[in-house]
Structures are given as C-alpha cells and as structure tokens.
Amino acid sequence: MPLNFVIVSGEREEENGLESFDEDGLSDDDDYLAGTLDDVDSSNESGIEDTILKKKKTSTKKRKAEESDDDLLPIEKAAKKLKAAKKKEDAEANEEMKMQINVASQDVFVFPASDKIDEHIPIPEVEQRIKDILLVLSNFNKFREENRSRQEYTDLLLKDLCTYFSYNTFLMEKMMHLFPLEDLMSFLEASETPRPVTIRTNSLKTRRRDLAQALINRGVNLDPIGNWSKVGLVVYNSTVPIGATPEYLAGHYMLQVKI
Structure with missing residues (x-):
C-alpha cells in the first residue's frame, strides 16, 4: 500500500x-x-x-x-455522442475512399465499344462507370485510352448520369456546365436526399428544452437544429404523428413547411 x-x-x-x-x-x-x-x-x-x-x-x-x-440536457448529451460517432465514421469512410481510389487508379478504365455504349447495364454498374469516368477526367493524360478524346468520355458520363439520376439530357448538360465535375456528383446526390422534418418552438408558450423533453417522452427522436437557432428542432423519426401531438394542437410548436 x-x-x-x-x-x-x-x-x-x-x-x-x-x-x-x-x-x-x-x-x-x-x-x-x-x-x-x-x-x-x-x-x-x-x-x-x-x-x-x-x-x-x-x-x-x-x-x-x-x-x-x-449542465447539458440528455438530448444534448446524446447529440454530442452522435456527433463524435459520426466524426469517427466519416474518418473511416475517408480512409476507405482513399484506399478505393488507390486501387482504382491501378486499373485503367476500358472504354466500351461503340456497339455497346447504348447497351442497357444494371444501375450498380452505371454508378461504378460514373466513378471510373470521373477518375479518368480528373487526370486525363494519365488514365485515358489512346485515341480517345475528352469529349467521348464526357458524352458517356452525360448518358450515365441521366440514366442513374433520371434527368433529361438538356438539364444534365446545363448542370455539367454549371458545376465542376468533382462537385457535380455531390450536388446531384444531395438533391436526392429528402429534407429533414423541422419544427419551431413557440417561445410564447414553452421553452425548447421543455418541448424537446415532452416530445422525447412520446417517442420522438430529435435534436437541436443548430447553434444558430434557439427555437428550432430537427426530427429524425417519430412513433407518433408529429403534426397531431397534444403539444402541436396546443400551439407549442409549428411545423416548418417544405417548399
């Protein structure tokens, strides 16, 4: 001792x-x-x-x-843990993406033959081909095939993007001219993500802390919307209709309208 x-x-x-x-x-x-x-x-x-x-x-x-x-609320503690877990997952995802890029960079993308360009292929293969074409265009002199122009790769990318995201050719061409190719996929994927349900606390009748605790007790999974708002809450999922709770009917919060 x-x-x-x-x-x-x-x-x-x-x-x-x-x-x-x-x-x-x-x-x-x-x-x-x-x-x-x-x-x-x-x-x-x-x-x-x-x-x-x-x-x-x-x-x-x-x-x-x-x-x-x-000093934190239970919901804030849970949000803090979720942020830490998400940060860890993002770091692991970035490492995995780097490994995939390194592996993909070792193999040269084989441009399909002229008679197979219009051939129907499964969606997962379309997605992989989009990634391969973007990789080629990111370093065209290194990864391109001989006697293949940049326009050929761009035309094939346009076709695959229209197939994958169900856009018409005119609109996709405008987006390809508007965004850099490295940011185009991020924009298109973000556009496909549904907007989260958000509610605004009526500060004349209740406080956000009390409202959050009442909704959590009813089976609502939510978080503060951000540091920039003192009254907003974002709802991830709910076991009860978020627009028919007693708190909503009593005017304690308002649903944010999707535009």
Missing part, C-alpha cells in the same frame, strides 16, 4: 542524513501538494513536483469536462 506524504515548499535541512523541514520558515503562502511515494522519482528530485502538478492539471481538466457535461 503506498505511503502518503506531503511536499512543502520551504527551507529544508539535513540532520543525521535525514531531511527535515524548517518549521519556522513556513508561511501562509507555502503550497501544499499531496501525493504518494509511487509518484516520486528518486533520481530526479525536481520530478516530484512536476509529476504531482501534471496529475493536478489532468484532474482539473477532467472535472471541468464532467461539470460541463452535467
């Missing part, structure tokens, strides 16, 4: 080979730091105070983090 000791900043003297402290030299300004013999580095006397101070700073940071977490 480790022995406890107290380090006192003051004068020290040695008597009979043992260290003792000058009791008359102590004052109210002296610092007292508690520790154990396990923290002492016998080969470095100055390391004692460094070790204890480091432990003290670590415990202070931990205590402040715990206090800040105690």
Whole structure:
C-alpha cells in the first residue's frame, strides 16, 4: 500500500542524513501538494513536483469536462455522442475512399465499344462507370485510352448520369456546365436526399428544452437544429404523428413547411 506524504515548499535541512523541514520558515503562502511515494522519482528530485502538478492539471481538466457535461440536457448529451460517432465514421469512410481510389487508379478504365455504349447495364454498374469516368477526367493524360478524346468520355458520363439520376439530357448538360465535375456528383446526390422534418418552438408558450423533453417522452427522436437557432428542432423519426401531438394542437410548436 503506498505511503502518503506531503511536499512543502520551504527551507529544508539535513540532520543525521535525514531531511527535515524548517518549521519556522513556513508561511501562509507555502503550497501544499499531496501525493504518494509511487509518484516520486528518486533520481530526479525536481520530478516530484512536476509529476504531482501534471496529475493536478489532468484532474482539473477532467472535472471541468464532467461539470460541463452535467449542465447539458440528455438530448444534448446524446447529440454530442452522435456527433463524435459520426466524426469517427466519416474518418473511416475517408480512409476507405482513399484506399478505393488507390486501387482504382491501378486499373485503367476500358472504354466500351461503340456497339455497346447504348447497351442497357444494371444501375450498380452505371454508378461504378460514373466513378471510373470521373477518375479518368480528373487526370486525363494519365488514365485515358489512346485515341480517345475528352469529349467521348464526357458524352458517356452525360448518358450515365441521366440514366442513374433520371434527368433529361438538356438539364444534365446545363448542370455539367454549371458545376465542376468533382462537385457535380455531390450536388446531384444531395438533391436526392429528402429534407429533414423541422419544427419551431413557440417561445410564447414553452421553452425548447421543455418541448424537446415532452416530445422525447412520446417517442420522438430529435435534436437541436443548430447553434444558430434557439427555437428550432430537427426530427429524425417519430412513433407518433408529429403534426397531431397534444403539444402541436396546443400551439407549442409549428411545423416548418417544405417548399
């Protein structure tokens, strides 16, 4: 079992080979730091105070983090955990994407023959071919086939994008001229994502915190919409109709209209 000791900043003297402290030299300004013999580095006397101070700073940071977490609502704590998990998933997804790009970069995309360009292929293959063409166009001199022009790849990409996203040729051509190719897929995929359901708290009748807790108790999964709004909530899913709850009928919140 480790022995406890107290380090006192003051004068020290040695008597009979043992260290003792000058009791008359102590004052109210002296610092007292508690520790154990396990923290002492016998080969470095100055390391004692460094070790204890480091432990003290670590415990202070931990205590402040715990206090800040105690001030959060349960919904805010859950949102914080979800954000941390999402950040980790995004990092893993980026690493996987980099690996896929490295693997894909080793294989040169084979342009289909003229008689097979209009041939119907499954949607997963269309998606993969779009990625391959975008890779070729990102470094055309390196990945292109000989005797193949950039326009041929662009025309094939246009056809595949229209097939994959069900756009007409005229509209897709306009988008390809409007957006850089590396951003075009992100825009098209974001356009296909449904807009989340959002509600606005009626601050004249309730507070967002109380409204969120009441809806959570009814089986609604929601989060604060963001730091820029003090009254908004985003609803992910609900076991009850969000437009027919007692809180909604009492005017505690309003559904945001989709435009």
